[in-house]
Amino acid sequence: MQRSLPKVVVIGAGIMGATTAFYLAESGMDVTLFEAQNKCGSGVTRHSFGWINSINIDPHASPELYRLAQRSFEHYQALNEMLGGMLYGHQYGSIFWRKSFEETKSLYELHANAGGHVKLLGPDEFKKKVSLAQQVPGCAVFSTRDLALDPIHVTKTLLGAAKSRGVNAVYEYDVTRLDVRSGKIAGVMVAGRYQNVDAVIVAAGTQSQQFLKDVTSIPQIKASPAALIKTSAIKGKYQGGIKPIIRGPDFEMREVGNGQLAFAESVQAGQSEADLVKVGENTLQRASEMFPHLNEARVQSVGIGNRPWPENPLVGRATDIENLYLAVMHPGFIAAPEVAMIITAQIQE
Helix, strand or coil: CCCCCEEEEECCHHHHHHHHHHHHHHCCCCEEEEECCCCCCCHHHHHHEEEEEECCCCCCCCCHHHHHHHHHHHHHHHHHCCCCCCCCCCCCCCEEEECCHHHHHHHHHHHHHHHCEEEEEEHHHHHCCCCCCCCCCEEEECCCCCCCHHHHHHHHHHHHHHHHHCCCCEEECCCCEEECCCCEEEEEECCCCCCCCCCEEEECCHHHHHCCCCCCCCCEEEEEEEEEEEECCCCCHHHHCCEEEEECCEEEEEEEEEEEEEEECCCCCCCCCHHHHHHHHHHHHHHHCHHHHHHHCEEEEEEEEEEEEECCCCEECCCCCCCEEEEECCCHHHHHHHHHHHHHHHHHH
């Protein structure tokens, strides 16, 4: 007698949910993904900077997270090859420096000693890689494997590949209840209808708390707001002139296509729209001091992504419900493939 496929529900169609749905379908499971909004990547994924890196993680303070970030390069490369290069094309790494030569050199040594793929650039090497810069630091760290991904494109591509493998993606349908019986989830309520399940994955970012509060004990999932600032496009000879991701002491930026620039900034919760526009303008002004051609650009949008920030990552099987799995952590875009693989392996056990 042929064994029936496990029926799995994934809640949330951001990068975590889409990646998990893909790996589950690839392993042969019967997957339904529910998303409350009308399209994928509508939450924090939409405002992600899309930087796959380990250079922003202290390997001494967070060794496990650092190792996960290092593995993420291989995971994304494998996914890209599996999908015929549809996730991303040629990459240029990132360049990072701090206020002083000594601080930057220490950053390089920290990551070099931890096994990071980094190179210390002198002024001439920096200028070759960032030719439009009118100010040149004494040295900078070139993180050679870093990826600059388009979060919405990656999420859509993974979900499209998941659907081609049989995933049923259902939009504008809210899961209203997880039905727990004898320490297991027996089913979910969606739009007034009951659906039997063998497993449930909650991958809804900061909204995950509302699904979990009545069925399992978890720490509070705090929201850490970050701004994604996008500018008007730079045209003419300067278009496409900044290849690597750039992070200096005063700004963090990348080109996102057609000459448009994106900046990432941490912000406080509850700031007004006018305040956020001012944050964007100030960030652009600081970058223009180094790259004068950016004076042509104007702030086009400032979007806020509320990054889920539990005290500890909520990843894998819940402690008290055997068929409930969690995919909630920061940095989610970096961690998504590994989290998806962990959950898929646990369900297959």
